[in-house]
Amino acid sequence: MPRDLALSNGRLLVMFDRQYRIRDLYFPHVGKENHGAGHPFRFGVWVGGQFSWMGPEWTTEMRYADSSMVTERGADRWLVVSPA
Numbered sequence: 001m002p003r004d005l006a007l008s009n010g011r012l013l014v015m016f017d018r019q020y021r022i023r024d025l026y027f028p029h030v031g032k033e034n035h036g037a038g039h040p041f042r043f044g045v046w047v048g049g050q051f052s053w054m055g056p057e058w059t060t061e062m063r064y065a066d067s068s069m070v071t072e073r074g075a076d077r078w079l080v081v082s083p084a
Helices: none
Strands: 005-008 013-016 022-026 044-047 050-053 059-064 071-076
Touching (some): 005 071
Antiparallel strands (some): 005 013, 013 022, 044 050, 059 071
16 A cells, blocks of 8 residues: 655655554565554654644645655644743
């Protein structure tokens, strides 16, 4: 199944679906051992003492820069952060 976003440094390959869930994780040999096996798993973000799983309440944007293989990625979510 095609993935919407692939990020790699040559030894680690992480592939995301449209909802920004990790689907494939290859390490240490890209293309050999898929530790994600295509099953969805998610990750969270901890900012300013608040935690949120990536999910439908996030506004996400995935794209490649024009005429390149450089990934541009964005995610926004309104979080109320109290000053410490």
